[in-house]
Amino acid sequence: MAKVRVDAFSISIDGFGAGPRQSLEHPLGAGGPALHDWAWTTRTFQQRIHGRDGGATGADDDFAARSFENVGAWILGRNMFGPIRGPWPDESWKGWWGDNPPFHVPVFVLTHHPRQTIVMQGGTTFQFVTDGIHAALEQAAASAGGKDVRIGGGVATVHQYLHARLIDEMHIAISPTLLGSGERLFEGINLVALGYHCTERVATPNATHLVLVR
């Protein structure tokens, strides 16, 4: 049965999923890129994000590769899609990822501000959902062709789906960095009350990978 998943979600030692002060120059917030040091150099990320051959294999890459497997649609919070807040000033912003984004499937963006669907290269579409997380999940599941729906983030979006008890599985990577402030992934979340337990733990030199399942 298709799942709703969070994958390759990196947090700091102090529990933050993004740094403070996201901006055009700092999509992951101040200090945020270090969260993903385990991922950048993997073969999967080199191919998916940079279109390059090579890159590291091993346990980090195994998790990176799994994060894209059997994903039929994505859901992103608006801040993960871009730095713009409030109404869309024009149609020019098309995500952080260039003309050929790494998704290659339909991506549903949660927003309060309607916008026309954007068709990108490589099979990615950005579709804007203004009627909430349940509607977005319904549309994503319908578009996923029986595959899983991946909740990409950010933290606020994951919180909403966690509180709604809609996430089946989460892969978290704890990176050896401190962010100090920002958005904490588990703030206000009782994972035990929500029924999660840890089914897998793999520690590499770069991160501690944990799989939480309910």
Add this chain to the structure above:
Amino acid sequence: MAKVRVDAFSISIDGFGAGPRQSLEHPLGAGGPALHDWAWTTRTFQQRIHGRDGGATGADDDFAARSFENVGAWILGRNMFGPIRGPWPDESWKGWWGDNPPFHVPVFVLTHHPRQTIVMQGGTTFQFVTDGIHAALEQAAASAGGKDVRIGGGVATVHQYLHARLIDEMHIAISPTLLGSGERLFEGINLVALGYHCTERVATPNATHLVLVR
């Protein structure tokens, strides 16, 4: 120079340093003992806590052993000393650890309720400090004979010393367990603003050990 240290402080994946509902039967709160699975079986803990030979060596034991090295005095919050709240009903409670506690040095217990010093076997004394964290640290440092002062916990006590910028070094162990609720070690704490960075990370099959230094 002598340091003020936190050592072998275990937290869950979701950031809790103790489980909810501490009681006489559950000194570490519900689910809390699993936090310390990495430590219980080490040679150091077997000797220190149980007075037994044997136990596991390796990186977990190295951190366990370091946690006791060069410690000249401890500071504990009152809840780490025992389950009693409010005024001491009598003199009968002498800690969780039996007649020969694993400290073997002076231990200063933060409390609002004065009590006579308790002299235990093996060099441990419990001295009760009613005039706050700074007074406790002064007394502990004076008793430590040039060695370090270890802040044993719990979370609320560590928070107070962190906010007062009095902790030089922390060894944290992230255990592969979820607690769901309880006391979060880094709740309301900005480790970056306090000047900490991560100087060491060792992941074992049982825990991810991190050393934070300012």
